[in-house]
Structures are given as structure tokens and as C-alpha cells.
Amino acid sequence: MPKDIKSFTENLDLDLTSLYDDQEENEIDESLVYPLCASLQNKLGYTEKEEIARGGEKKIFRTFDARSDRYIALARPLRDSKEHQERFLREARISASLEHPNIIPVYDIELDDASQPFFTMELLKDQTLKDLLTDFHSLENQTYDLPQLLDVFVKVCDAIAYAHSKNVLHLDVKPENINVGEFGQVLLIDWGLAKIVNNPKEEDLYLNESTLDMDLLNDMTQIGILKGSPGFMAPEQAVSQGEKSFKTDIYSLGALLYHILTGEIHVEGDCIEEYLKGTREGDLRDFKKPIAIGLKAVFYKACQLDPQQRYDSVDDLKQEIQAFLRGYATQAEEAGFLKQLKLIYQRNRIRCQLIFGFLLFSLVGTSLFIQALRESEAEAIMARKKAEKALSLYEKEKRGRESIIAEFDNSLQDFKENLGSSSKIEAHFSRLLVGSAIASSRKLDFEMALALTELAIKKNPEDYNAIAEKGFIHLIRHEFTKANDALQQCSTHSPHIYDLIRVARNYYILKPNDEQRLSNEQFLNFLEELPDNRAWLKSYMLIYDRKVNPSMTAHSDLVKGYIISLNPELTKENFNYKFTERPEGNHLDISHNPELTSLRNMGGKQFPYLSILRTLDLKTLNVSHTGLLRITNLSQLGLEEINIANTPVRNFHVLNDFKVKPKLKISRKHLELGCPEDLVISIAD
Template sequence: MIDFDEQFMSHSFDDAFCDESKNLLQKIGSQKRYTDGEDIACGGMKRIVNCFDSFTDRELARAYPLNDKTKLNDFLNEIRLASKLEHPNIVPLYDMGVEDGQIYFIMKKLSGSNLQDLISSSTKNSDILPLNQCLEIFLKLCDAISFAHSKNILHLDIKPANIQVDDYGQVLLCDWGLARDLSDCDTVSEDLSTQDMHPVNLELSYNNKIKGTPGYMAPEQTARRFGSRSSRTDIYSLGGVLYFLLSFKKPLEGETLEQLIKKTQEGDFISPRQRCPDLMIPTALNSVVLKAMALKPENRYLNVAELANDIRSYLSGFATSAEDASFLKQLKLLIKRNKTLFTLGSIALSFIVLLTAYFITQLKEEKLTAESAKFHAEEMAQKSIISESEARRAQKESEESTLQALGLVEDLQTEKKYSSTLKNQAAEELMEKAFTPFRHNKNYFKATETINLVLQLQPNNQEAIYHLALMEMGAFKFKQIKDLLKSYHGEQETSWITEAISPFFDKAGRMKPYTWQQQLNLANQLLDSSYNADKQYVAWHINSSIHNKFEMPDCIKYARASMAKRNKSSHFQFTADKLSDASYRVSIARSLCAPYEEIRHWKISELDLSHSNFRNLTILWNSPLKKLNIAHTPVNSLNKIWTLPLEVLNIKGTKISDYEAIYQYPLQALTINEFCSDLKRLNSISTLRELILPQAVYSPQEITKLSKNIKVTFYNYDR
């Protein structure tokens, strides 16, 4: 044992201060600790330079504020807040001080690349980062923000350029210059629409009083009227970063700062899945982005942990809270999540079947052996006792084997019954909740897709076979119908289908070429026969599919002849003129020939349906419509055609009272009815230049609130 006497302690103390230690102490006392090198970066608020720490012999980074009182205050605020944030995914602050009259702080020198450069570089080199790797980076970012929120601190400038990723997978969130403590008073700059807008570098985070980065900043960062900044403000920016990781593009883009701010305030951005269909972005992650970037803060995630949990749910194979996962989606995820278990279960089930067959075979063989032993015992008297004993033993073993086999068979039947129940349940839900609504809305493509999925689950579902035959008949796919009718044994009458399609086949059973007149005759034959809902449905399906069978000149002849036949007005007009951009101008004004299925899927840019009985807006889906006249029609809502690129719209004489869809169109000219509850809100349509109002309906006070860019005229209103 060492004796720690006074002499030992004295020698130890002297040894501690050897020459080398004394030199170090002298160096610390006489030399300036930090030596600056080359500039690393310069932003809107501070300048960062390389820095060498002579005391610890390592390279660091030193930050100086720019020469501005406001920036100095924010620089001090960054030091105060960053000192509270000790987290593996937040850049650490090592030291601060004043040198030559200038304040500074010391932080870790970053390695690797920021996320913006990393993604841009990988896409240019066709070496795209795997989705799971991107999500792991995003989760580390969420952990950093969640920790900051636990300290009541908001970052307010989350973007890919502020996220550093090194070669070893370390993720660091940088630049807390705009961060704010929630315990402080939440001040926000005035409405940016009243400030000077310059087409400057839109990546700047601190320019013209903008506290955030346009394209990633939340609406409440642009103006007080969108609410106070909160943890959900950072969640919006996190959604923007996730958008970038999924699509490799900024969520909002524009040529000027004014455009970007306006898009931010209106929530005007395209979902990543729609914007980049070729990237096959998962629906679940697309829903997470839309929820995180909701225009209203209350519609976003409650906190960062909830957002991160949705990402972890996706990575673990579960549905996210942001998506409304159906029963089928949950079932697919369950199978995918337990792929090994389901595979082993299938193998085990096959093994049980084989084992059961083996036991039954063995049972038969043992029975034969027992009978042979008994017969042999009767012939051999001397061995009768022994033979009888052996026979009984064999019989007992065979009975035990029989019981085991029966148990295995019962388990197998239970498994099959459970699997069959799941498939039946899924098929019934598809028929009731998907196929029937699609058919009711005459969405023929979705109806066909759904009925095929039902038959995958239940190949012998007679109702599905019958309805698929109707769908194929409407699409003029007569060859498939013959095979379907052979496998149909249900109660529905099918002879009319066979009779209707037989003229289209030759004696050898091959389908003959046919004209548009023959297709029209078949549709009219079905419509003119005694009322049958299935025949009516097939006829409208045939009318809507003409664009797939004939060129446009024949389609126009078909539509004119078909509509004229059922027109109930003394006046009938149908014109279709080709425009220079390969689209058409169509007019069916003052005609009463609903429905109008024949023009479904046409490339129509100008459509006049005024004074008609038109009401089914679904036929206008995906049309490149720029001019639409539905004056004096039964249409009472435009909510089914929000996405049309309408520039001229006339809703005079309609019952439309919900104008939400109208506010979304890029309108230049608009004729309205008497049901507009907020005339001033039409100012939000920035492209609107001409507004036509009913005479003596709206007050002069309301009209004077309209923008001076809008020319107002009137038409005589006849109630």
C-alpha cells in the first residue's frame, strides 16, 4: 500500500509542474487563443470564418455580427438561445467573447455538405439518396427541433441549406439567428404586401424585413393576420424540408419575392406526388407533407413528436395518422409488415396438409398390417396370443394417429375459413363502397378498375362477373364479354347482351370492323328498349367512349346525331369548331338533351351550355376549359371542378351560392348571379379584369370596394 505522507504529496505536486507543463501555462498566459483564417460564409446577419484554437490545438469556426444595430441584437439573441441548446443534432456553441471591440462566438467547424447541396449534387450525378436515408436525416432534424421546442425556442428558418450532413451520418441544424424564445413577446413584421418587393436572391433569410426563407416559411411569418408564431410554425418548415427530400424541389417557387409571399399566404403549392409523378412518392408521406404544411396552424401536427411518429410509422410499415387508410390499405401494410410470418404461415399450412395426407396413408397401411397379423395368428395357433397382442397394439397406435390427423384437418379448415372470410369482407366493401359509387357517378374507368380488384379477391363472384361484362360492353370490348358470360351462372338475364353484340362478329367468331353509325345504333337500341337500368348504364358508357374508337370528325358527327335524337327542345344547336391549339369550341346552347356523355374526355377549351338542362359537372374533369358559359342551367355548385383553368365564366341565372371554387380560377372575365355574399373577396382573383353584375342587386358601397383594376358592367336582372 502507498503511504500518502507529506513528502510523497510534495514530490507529486512538483512533478506535475514539470518544464512542459510550465511552458503550456506560459503559452496560455501570453498568447492570443483564437487565430482567424479564411472566410467560410457570410449571410444576412453574420460572417463566419475559420478559426484555430491554440490552447486545444484544433480548428473551429468563429462568427462575427455584421455592422448593424438590429443585426447585433439578433446576434446576441442567437448566442443567448444557442447556449441553451445542447443536443447531438444542434451545432454546439463553445465560447464567446469580445476581441478588439468586436463581439464573437466560437462554434464547431462543420464538415460535409449542407442538405441543399447534398441533394442537388446527388440528383445531378444520378446518384439519388435512398428514401429511407433521407427519412433518417429528417428524423434527426425532428429530434433537434423537438428538443428546442422543449426549451420554448423556435428556429423560424428551417431549410435544407441550414442542415449540415457529414460523411459519417452526423446531422446538425445550424443558423439560429432568427430563433425566438416563446416566453418573449411574439412580434412579427408588418404585412409584407405593403413593403417594397425586390427581385433579389430569394434564398436570403434576412432581407427587406422578411424573418424566414420564402418557400419554406409559414404564412404566420409573413403577416400578423395569419396568427402568432408557435411550434406549428416550425412544423410548417419541417413539412417544406420533407417536401424537398421527396421531390428534390422547393415546395413553393416564383420569379419574384412578391409571388412567393402570395403563394405562401394562399397555400398555393402542388403536392409532391402530383408535381413529381415519376418519382413514385408514397401516398403516406405525401399526406404527411400536406398536413404539416396546412395553411391554418390548427390543421397541422400538434407537435414535432407527432410528425416524427408518423415518419417512424411509415418506416415500420404502419399507416400514418395523416392519411385516411382504408381497410384494404391496412391489410396490405399488415401483410407487408409481417411478410416473414405470412410466408412461414403458408409454409406451415402446406406442411400440415402434407403431414395430414401422410398420416392418413399410414393409417390405411397400419390397418392392413393389423388385419394381416390377425389372419396370420388364426393360422398359427402357437403364436396366437403374441399375434393378438401385437394386433391390439397396432390398432391403438392407429387410433392415436387418426385422432392427430383429424386435429390437423380441423386446424387447416379453420385457417381456410378465416382467409376466405377476410377476402369476402374485402370484396363486399369494394362492391358497396367503391364500385357502386363509381358506377353511380359514371366514373367508368374507376368502376372497371374496382370490379377487377373484386374478382382478384373472389374469382367466382357472380355479381362482379356480370358487372364486368357490362363495363366491357360499354367499352366495346366484345371479345372479353364472351369469356365472362361462359363463367356466369347468376340470376341476371344475359341473353340481351349476347343478342346485342352478335352482329359485330363474323361466322368464324372474329370481331368485324364497325363504323360510328353502328356504335350509335347499338347505344340507341339499348336506350329505346323497355326500361332497364343496366341497359341505360351501358348505353351512356358507349356514348362516353367514342373518343377511344374514332377520330374527332367522326366523334362530332356521333355526338350531334346522338344528342339531336333525344333533344326535348324546339331548338337544337350543336357546333364544334377546331381551334389553333388542337382544342375545340363547342356550343349546345338552348338544347335539352341531357345527359351530355358524348363530349366526355374531349379537349374543349370553350364551352357554351347556356339555357340547357346540363347539370353533371363530372364530364368536364380534366378538360382544358378556359371559357365556360352555364347561364340559366340547373347547376348549383362548382365544387366538383375546382382545378379547371377557367379564364371566362358566366353563371348568370344559376343557383350557385358557394363561390369558393370561383376564387381559385385564374379568371379574367366573370358574370355572376345575385348570390355572391362577399363581393369584395373577388379582389383576391388577381387576374380578374372584367366583372358583369345583375342590375340593382349589389349596393354602391359594395361595388366601390372592388379593385380599380376590375371593370364593372351590368346586365338587366329578370327574376
């Protein structure tokens, strides 16, 4: 082997180690390439601890979380005993289990190196509701007005409602425990007094017993006798062993509402002992300054001494406040017609002013027209009086339909003979006829209504109000061909009837012969197709069917179908419905239908007498074991007996409005809800 080749082979690095040595010499520092990963390896968890708050159970530190590179709040128990540590961890566990935008989030729960518990949460940087209310009622530096403060209240309600859905009570709702951020964020904090109420029926319980044991955690709150904040706690919190429930928080929300409105505590007193006494006795303060009646009524209902008299849920309370903010009356104030009218005006000020202006213009025009008639011809006054007399006779039903129609016609002839032919007079007379036709419909005399509209059209063929009313009456009578013809004539003048034209056309094609009637199934389908804003038309059709249907049983099947349409959970298969004709008065049994919750009026609030059961001529009614909430809509039926056992009915004050005071079969709980004992004939357990 040549010398140079031998030297080369001896110096050959078979494992290439020199290449690796070069690599190590040139290796790049990974901490520079991946600084975030390196920071997690090198930094401690929580640093820079600074105490910022201290309460009765814990102290709060402002600390820097090196891992997430942000400042957070760190809480530690104020005392080192195991009992206080357990209570401290109880609050942390409950707070961590409630994930809601208006509940303060808990990040972590741990033990430190000394086995001392702590938990971390969001660091609150802004002010509490107490600070906002101090500024608001001092009239200095006001950053929030009343609607904005009520919006904060609504968000607190959202937080409480969510907690209730997880069977957790807060039990310490007060301004100091509500944090309000710069951009309107609202957080409910301090769940140290929270109580858990397990519901064994809830299969998908978020706070399940594997994570939160009700007996264990609730026992931890029994240190001392009373738990809560005087001035905001409910009566059941102000007594030893008081039973806490969802309505306890509802009371506290009512107390918070009073404080928002007045800046004062809601019960009489000048010290804690007097606050507790006033709370236990229900000694509520009056409002010293003008407050909207709707809000006052909400406060009084939320802060009833008897929990059963308070709102059923936080959502009900929240909806009342939202209704007020939108300009509507609250349910609690039971606003009358004039108040509702005032609120409508306030919500629609510009529209109402335009309508009032139009009405004023119309009134002035009408007055000038009447004055001109009086000045031009005295005989015209006598003719007008004859027309009014005819209308009066009709209203009193002293004459038959034919004589009334003749009187109208004669009156118009008198107008013409005295003043000559006048399109204005005929148009005015036609409007009177249409008004009379509408009045006849409301009295359920559809034949008279049809005759009046036909006379109005005869005298003024271009009276589209009369033509439209005629179309409505033909719909009520199942005369879809005639209804379609009439409604088509006035479609360009009355665009609001397009929905009826569509339905009339469909059934005119299905049943072109106006002498025939729809089957029950077709009738119910027709009622379903009518728009919701035509509820009065549905009710008139059902009443007309009762007049012309020879079979009461067949008619009762229509009523059954209509009840199903008002209660979406009901079906033909699961609806227990038994109608019985009796000489002394008919009976209806719709008991044992838990899905049945409503028997509301068919025609809405404008027609309170049009009960869905009106046409059955009932004397007795059994709605026991149903979900029926109210009996208001039964007031005009003349019922002699109602069975409401095992129902959630509670509005017994409406019995004062009943046409006839019925005898009642009730459950024992109804006596506690105010059912008059003198009307009770049996009590079920």
C-alpha cells in the first residue's frame, strides 16, 4: 500500500465524531428561540403579593401570575383553623362551579407549600354598585342614570337566576358585592354565605353530589345564628333556623331595588338591631320621594313578609324591570286602562301626536259639516234624528231586523227629499250603517250585521269599509266565495286584509259552494291558518258554529281542537276531554292534563267575554290535576262549580269579578293562598 494512502486511512474518523464536535460548538441557545416556554420553566407561580382588601372570612392580595403574565387576585382564609379553612374552600368550590358572565370567575384552588389553602380569581379594578349609588344620590359626579342602574340590577338578576338554576342561593346580595366595570361589566361576588339546595329530580345537575355535597357544604354555614347583611337580608334569614329558598334571594333583590331607588335601607330603623326587627316584622319604609308606581309595586311584591306572596322566580322579577325600562306597565302594579293608555302614548309619542292631529282635523271637519247642515235646512235635522232613532231602536232590540233596515232607508229618503241627492250625506249615512254592523257583530248578531253592511253598500257602493266588514261576516259564515269577492274589491284600499284574502282564496278553491260548511277538521285547519292578530275572527267563527250546528257534541269537538291549539304540549291522543250534556247544565271534564296551562280568552283582552268555553253552556267544570295557572277567563261563564284540586291556581281575588260565585273543590294549599273558605265544598290532600 502506498505511503500516502496508508496515512489517509489511519487518520480517517469512521464515526464522524469531529462533525458532532463542530455541531456542539455552534449550537443555538433555544431560550432565545422559544422564550415563552423558557419563561414557564424558570419563573415561580405567584409573586409580588400585596394585600388590597380584608373581610370577615378572608383577605385578598394583588399578585402577579408569572405563568399567565398578568395581575390577579389571590384569596386566603383570615384564620388558620381547619373549620375556617373548610368554609373558605367551600366558597371557592361554589364560585368555581358557577360559570356565568355576571359571576366572578375563579381560576385555581390550591394549597401552598405550608399546606395553607388559597384560590385565585379575576382582579377587580373598578368600583362597586355602592360607589355608583353614593354618587347617584348625592347628585355629584353622576356617571350612571336610573335606567343604567336598573340595567345593572337586571344583570344581577341574571346571575342569581343562573345560580338558582344550579340550585345555589347567594344569600348576601348587596351593593358592596356587585362590581361594575368601566365598560358596563357587572360581576356578583362574595359567595361565602351561599347555600346549596339539591334537587333529586334533576338528572343533569351541574352541581352534582360528586363535586358539591349539600349536607357537608351547607353545615359549614351554621357558624353563629344569623347569616346575611342587615338591611338586605330576608325575614327568614333574620330568625334562627329560618328556611332559606330561592325566594330569599328574591327578597334581597327587592331590598337592593329599594336602595337603588332611594339610597336608603328598605326597613324602618337606625341601627342593626332595628333593621333586624323591621325585617322580621315586615315594617317596610315608605318612599319619601316620587318613584314610578310600577317600580314601587315591584319592590312591595318582592319584599312580601310571606315568601309565597313574592315573585315565583328571579326571571319574573327581572321581566318586570325590563318591562318598565321598555315603557310598559309592570304586572305588580295592575295598571288600569288610563295608565296603559298613558304608557302607550309615551312609547309612541310621535305616532300618537299624528293620530291625535288627524282625529282633531276630522272632528273639526265633521263639526263644520254638521253646522252647515243645521244652517242650510232645518228639515235635515229631523231626518238625522230619525236615523239616530232607528239606531237607538236597534240597540235596544225593540224592533225586528226588517223594520230597522226600513227605518234606515226611510231616513235616507228624507235626507234626499229635504236636501236633494248628496254623495256626502250618503257616505255619512253609510258610515253609520257600518258602525252599526260592527256593533251587531260584537253582539254576535251576524245576520243583522250582514244586512246592515249590504244596505250600506247599496247606498254607497264605494264604501270599502262596508265591503271589508261584509267580507269578514262571510268568512264567519263559511261563505268563502262571497268573502273572497268582497275582500278582493277592497284590497287596494285596505292592504291590512291581504292575510285574510290569502286564506279566503285557499278555502274558496277548497269549497266553492257557499251553502256547504267545512268539516270539523277543515274548520280547525282554517283557524290555524288565520293570523294571530285575527283572534276575534276565530272566536266569532266558533260562536257562529254553535248557533248553526245542530250537534252539541260535534261543536264540543271544535272547542277541544281549539284548546289544543292554545296549549302546544297537548295532542289529540293525550288530551283527556269529556263533554257531557245535562238538562240542568252541561259538564266538562278536562282533568289530569298536566300540559294544560291556558284557557285564555279567544278574542284577547279586547273581548274578555269571549271565553274559549263560552259556547258549551257549562254549569260545572273539572280542571283538577292540570297546569292551569289562572281562572280569570272563567268569570263570565256562570259556572256553579269548579274543581281546581292539585292545580297551581293562586289568583283567587278574581272570584270577586265572577258573574256567579262558584262552589270550589280545592287542595289544602289553596287555603294558604287565599281561597275563600265559604266557597269551598271539598278539600283534597
